[in-house]
Amino acid sequence: MANNTIEKALQRQKEAAAKRAAEQAESQEESKSSTIERTVEKQQISASEPQNEKPVNSKVVEKRKAGAAVNADNEALNLTINLEELDERGFVSVSNARKLINEEYREIKRKLLRNAFGALSKTLKNSNIIMVSSARPSEGKTFTAINLALSFAAEQDKTVLLVDADVLKPNVTRTLRVNPGEGLMEYLLDENKDISDVLYRTNVDKLRIIPAGQTHHLSTELLASERMNYTIDEFSNRYPDRIVIIDTPPLIGINESAVLASFAGQAVIVTEEGRTKLNDINSIVDRLNPDMAVGFVVNKAVNESADNGNYYGYYYGSGPSD
Numbered sequence: 001m002a003n004n005t006i007e008k009a010l011q012r013q014k015e016a017a018a019k020r021a022a023e024q025a026e027s028q029e030e031s032k033s034s035t036i037e038r039t040v041e042k043q044q045i046s047a048s049e050p051q052n053e054k055p056v057n058s059k060v061v062e063k064r065k066a067g068a069a070v071n072a073d074n075e076a077l078n079l080t081i082n083l084e085e086l087d088e089r090g091f092v093s094v095s096n097a098r099k100l101i102n103e104e105y106r107e108i109k110r111k112l113l114r115n116a117f118g119a120l121s122k123t124l125k126n127s128n129i130i131m132v133s134s135a136r137p138s139e140g141k142t143f144t145a146i147n148l149a150l151s152f153a154a155e156q157d158k159t160v161l162l163v164d165a166d167v168l169k170p171n172v173t174r175t176l177r178v179n180p181g182e183g184l185m186e187y188l189l190d191e192n193k194d195i196s197d198v199l200y201r202t203n204v205d206k207l208r209i210i211p212a213g214q215t216h217h218l219s220t221e222l223l224a225s226e227r228m229n230y231t232i233d234e235f236s237n238r239y240p241d242r243i244v245i246i247d248t249p250p251l252i253g254i255n256e257s258a259v260l261a262s263f264a265g266q267a268v269i270v271t272e273e274g275r276t277k278l279n280d281i282n283s284i285v286d287r288l289n290p291d292m293a294v295g296f297v298v299n300k301a302v303n304e305s306a307d308n309g310n311y312y313g314y315y316y317g318s319g320p321s322d
Contacts, residue, residue, distance in 0.1 A: 077200045079178045079209060086176070091143075092150040094204055105151040108268070108297065112148070113158075115266055115293045116243060124265040124293060126236040131264040133248045133257055135280035139272040140299035142171040145247040148268070152243045153207040161199075161235065163210045163246045165260055167219045170212035172247055183213025187231075188222040195231055224259045232263045251284045258287050266293045273300055 087093045092105050112130060114120065121127035132145040145162065152160040164172035165184060173180055180200055187198045187210075200209045216222060235244045246264060251257045261267065267288055271281070281296075288294060 077180075077196075077198075079173075079176075079180055079200045079202045081176050081178060081202055081204065083203070092147045094150055094154065101147070102151070105147050108295075109148065109151045111295065112243075112266060112268070113155075120293065121265075125291065126232065126263060127265040127293075128240075128242060129232065129236050129244045129246065129264045130266045130268060131246045131248050131257075131260055132268045132270065133251050133261075133284075134270040134272075135252050135276050135284055136250050137169070139250075139270050139276060140297075141250070141270040142166070142175055142247055144268065144270045144297055144299065145245050146172065146175060149207055149245050150204065152245070153204050155206070158241050158243055159206045159208070159239065160243045160245060161208045161210065163244060164212040165223065165246050165256070166249045167212045167215060167223070167256065168249050168254065170215075172209065173211045176209075180209070180211045183211035185213035185216050185219065185222065187213070188225060188227055189216065191227070195234075220255045220259060223256055229263070236265075251287050252280060261288050261292070264289070264292060266295075268295055268297060270297045270299050273298055 083094055087095065087097070090101065092102050093099050115124065116128040116130075130148070132141050132148065134141040149160050149162040152158055162172060163184065164170050166172075167185055170183075181198075182193075183198050187193045187195055195210070198210055198213065200211070202209060222228065232244075235242070246260060248257045248260045251261075251269075269281075269284055285294070
């Protein structure tokens with residue numbers, strides 16, 4: 001009789017313990033559900049109501065925008081260059097053909113690469129930014145800028161960006177016979193634009209182009225703006241393997257060129273044999289940043305002592321006018 005009583009008591013204790021465990025589990029589940037509901041509700045309120053954010057300096061925002069923009073090469077923007085026609089017109093060939101002009105621009109390129117990435121680069125600001133200019137119009141600067149870009153694009157571990165900053169007389173895309181849409185001026189005029197909106201891929205794998213875009217009466221001020229400055233800094237620093245070639249207006253009598261010279265670490269000045277005067281050279285040097293590396297290309301100068309009619313200069317170069 002006593003044993004039965006003990007067994008019944010134990011059974012009741014087990015049933016009571018099981019009931020308490022079930023109630024505790026149910027209570028915990030309800031608490032968890034309530035917490036989830038409160039969290040979801042709080043997130044919905046946060047998404048729907050404006051928050052008091054800490055003000056951000058507009059210059060910082062601009063710089064971030066430029067950085068994000070440069071980081072994105074927009075695949076939707078493409079330019080197809082007729083490389084065979086370009087080859088026939090006397091430009092550097094991107095094929096395996098061994099041409100005299102290819103060798104001439106390799107000579108120039110090697111010096112620029114040493115300045116951009118060698119020991120001298122530590123003493124130059126924006127050493128991988130190269131402006132190409134001339135004293136006066138039609139001395140061959142655009143021809144030189146395009147040939148340098150094509151030559152750099154043949155490098156195995158480098159990419160090249162060709163920027164047409166001759167906003168008064170854009171000539172890069174006209175010379176390449178391509179028809180882009182918007183360009184550098186549209187980017188500088190519209191703060192909502194990213195540089196990727198005007199950066200064009202080409203059928204030369206490592207070559208990108210930014211065209212000049214529309215002309216504008218405030219072109220000097222736009223090129224001297226902080227937006228342009230931030231963008232140049234991003235070009236120089238974000239991609240350590242990138243060469244940026246900027247085709248600028250002639251240096252004499254054009255304010256835009258002096259502004260652009262302040263951004264570049266190197267300058268290639270195109271002179272024409274028998275045309276560019278010594279006074280012009282002196283004026284050019286005075287307008288350039290004294291801390292930049294400067295070299296000269298003597299254009300359309302034939303060395304008559306050479307059997308192949310070689311072109312020569314401080315750097316070696318050849319070709320037609322702009």
